[in-house]
Amino acid sequence: MPQPIPNSTADWNNLFNLSAIIAVIAVVIVIGVMVFFAVKYREKKGQSKFIPQIGLSRSRAREAVIFASISIILLASLTVASYRLTPNARFPPPVSQSLVIDVTAYQWNFKFTYPNGAQTIGECYIPANKSIIFNVTSSDVMHNFGLMDFRVKIDAIPGRYNVIGVTTPSLDGNSQLNYTIRCYELCGSIHSYMMAPLTIMDPTVFNYWLANQTATNATLPGG
């Protein structure tokens, strides 16, 4: 059964497609016109070098303004759209309604600390249908907590806590959902291998698992 697409990803894809389409259109127009000119006005054999002047001495303020205003309108609309999405990641719902997980990145792995003090290294388990807040920091160099399946990233910076929030999708039929957390900032030799599986489980299963964690405060084998 296919894994559901998280909301944040869906929104992101919409915005991306929208702007990508606009971008592609822009490129096609500009380049198309350029190539068209380049071909149409190509210098032909035996053609006189004399070309009739069309009023090019005149300033082109009007055209410039028109082009500028078109692009301003496009950009402004996209901006509004993008700012409507942004807060989901940067300003997640209040802590009271969400599960807060402290993430400590270090060379070269992630350590996840759950509200009840349980810790996992190199793998993360979160419940479905819940807003999760990752409280990201680093214990040595600058890393990046990248969750591309949710289209969110935040830098893990020593001496600083950065918050990133995601809302996990519902399992709809899957026993669990598997995603990958990657480091997206060059952090040393093993950077390429610095990743951690993110497993989304059914909330009850998750609570049971978490309870077990506290009971035997065993940290799972690191990945």
Next chain:
Amino acid sequence: MDVPFPTLLLNLGEKMPGIKLYIGIWLGLVVATIMEVVIRSLPGPASVFLTIILLIAGVKAIAISLYYQNLRYEGIRLATLPLAAIIGIVFLAVSAGLTITMGM
């Protein structure tokens, strides 16, 4: 762009005030320096010190650049260079400052 430039301005760089002015400025600078130290020794909130003392420092710097570096007589066009640099620095300072104080 190509306006003929008044020739009397051409040797402004050479024009210099009297020797007395220089010594006067120097006295002023020394007094300002001592004032900074005195102000520091006065009781009061640190933020006030900071503003006052930095203001004095700024005034001193301006005085030096205007008279000793002769900017006052070079005309504004040359002064635009340091001004541009200072504007850039202020911009960097403000942006960087915002990232500290309000950073989450």
Next chain:
Amino acid sequence: MFFLIVAGSLGMLMRTQLATPNENFLNPFTYDQVVTLHGLLMILWVLTPLAAGLANYIVPLQIGAKDLTFPRLNATSYWTYLFSGLLLVGTVFLPGGSANTGWTLYAPLNTIQFSPQPGATLAILALALFAVSVTISSINFITTIVKKRAKGVTWTRLPIFTWSILMTMALALFAFPPLAAGLTLLTTDRIFGTVFFSSTQGGSILWDELFWFFGHPEVYIVVLPALGIIAEVFMTFSKRPLFARKIFIAELAAVTILSVGVWMHHMFTTGVNFDVLQAFSITTMAISIPFEGLVVGLVLTLYKSRIKLSAPMLYCLAAMFTVTLGGVTGVLQAFPVLDYAFRGTYWIVGHFHYVMAGTALFALIAGLYYWWPKITKRKYNESFAKITFVISFIGFNALYFPYFFLLDMPRRIATYSILSGWASLNFDATVGAFIFGPAILLTLLNLILSYRKNESSEANPWDSKEMEWTGDYSGTAEASTTKDNSIQSKNGDKS
């Protein structure tokens, strides 16, 4: 040139490494060094000085000066540049190797704790020396352009390329000192044990600020001369005046000024105050507007013209393509929310390779071809040039276009697993690299060969109207029309 080849081959090494999953052609540490050196050399030691080198010869000609104002300083700048580059390349041979931090040298990975090898220190010092060199030459160029224009070369008649160089140098003057400051702090950190960037009191954000305050203008330092060259070549080969010349210059100026005010879009994911970031995302979009104006102006220059598709023209058309593509992808990154996904991925790599490797390199090659007869009095092999152009353009796109689909592949990873599904695209890219690299080498070969068989070219092979070719700086021909905003249009009339 030498550095171009070195850096290029480093790039090839990387592509070889990434051609197939789980490749062990380079070990990760070596790979990181290769990444770092490739970035530093290409951006700083190749693209920036290539433009400066051209300008060094062309700008005096365009403004009718005998030479730059301070020949000695010019020489000093050149030698410091050369030695700094040699130092950087030399770091490879040191025990412990070179810097392995990527060209952004992010703190605190760049501190002595995390990259203890002396090579890293030397690389940083080389960078500082380079900054000195650039500052010297920017002083020289600005003074020259302001003070040494021949009679008649008023600001209105100043050629576009000279304009672009003037702005480039002003930008360099702004951008490099903060970098130098950051490098000073970093050096003292590494040598005298100060704790700026190893401290957790905002050390690494501080580096971001200082570095990107330099880093983003640097992009424009690389791109502005390219635009200048494109404008010159378009004017010459389409026999048309530049479309709306004054507006073009104004847009150049706008880009220059704005480019100082956008650097924080490199820090969208550092989690600093979000309002500031949004402000910077707006400035970033603001800068795209004059930039778009430049591109449109260039395209409309071709309207109703007589285009001669010589090699320089072809390269400029290619550069226009890449700058447009790179530009729009850049605009997408201006949105913080989109950038959350883009940051540190191969999408970014593709974007700035289109802007830098594409636009800058193609335009600079165009400039070399265009001014070659002027500089060396030699004719290069036109058809050979066209062939190499086609090859390199195909190779370029085969190399960098796949990057836009590697949206979730982290940059600067030495290898990746077969499961990631990145293998095929990476293989394409590598194939492209092995087309692109040799093509560039052939281009250089072509230029060198033109030396060997000394078939001298006529004074003005493109029968250009530009001053460096005609050698007429008086402007008397246009004296009647100083109000006219476009000198070349009158030239067109007379022709």
Next chain:
Amino acid sequence: MNDDEHTEKSKSSYMPLIIASGVAIFLLGLAIYIPVLVAGLIIIVAAVYKMFKDGAAEKFSGTKETPEEETYPLESVTNEKLGLWIFLASEILIFGSLIIAYAYVRVNSGSWPIATQTHNVFLGMTNTIILLTSSLAMILSLYAIRQGNVKGLKIGLGSAFALGIAFLVIKLGFEWPELISKGFTITSGLPASTYYVLTGLHAVHVAVGLVAVGYLIFRAYSLGFTSSKHIAVENVGLYWHFVDIVWMFLFPLFYLI
């Protein structure tokens, strides 16, 4: 870039090459092996001395613009002065960035030692006044030579030089040892780092300025300046005053606040 080489050849001087290589070797040593650094230093000193001897520093100055050049909007400014001001602009940016870095880490780190307890305010103030006085001496010497008064020039330059030396002696000879004895060494955390780096870099600038002033004195005695020919005096003066201005900010930032 071939074009640079072309310029270099046409000017046929190896001084730039020597200086550049000297600096490069210096940095090499700084990074790897200190004795190499000394070698680089020797090369630089030798080059500078050579320049003193044949007054090559004058040759670094630009070619004069002929009257039929467009120089708008800076007609009244000589090329050298313009170049120097551009250089000063970049210096402003460097020191500005450093001060920003200082403020940044200072605000970010919660606790910061009280300046007046760490640093010797009296020495700092003395140094400030010394620098101010040397600036005065500098400008007065320029004033003197504009009047054609060579003796005044020599006195002015001499006193400026002496005061600069005094500044360095107080800073490196008294202040830093005192601080280090207090355990306020360069490796002891951010306050020390910022202090030593900023004031150290400023001290380096003072030293460079001293070399330049020394060159002026040398010139004043050997080739001599006249009321019409003294661009070097003015430009070195500009630099000297700039170093002074920087200290105007460093002093309160480190000693008072």
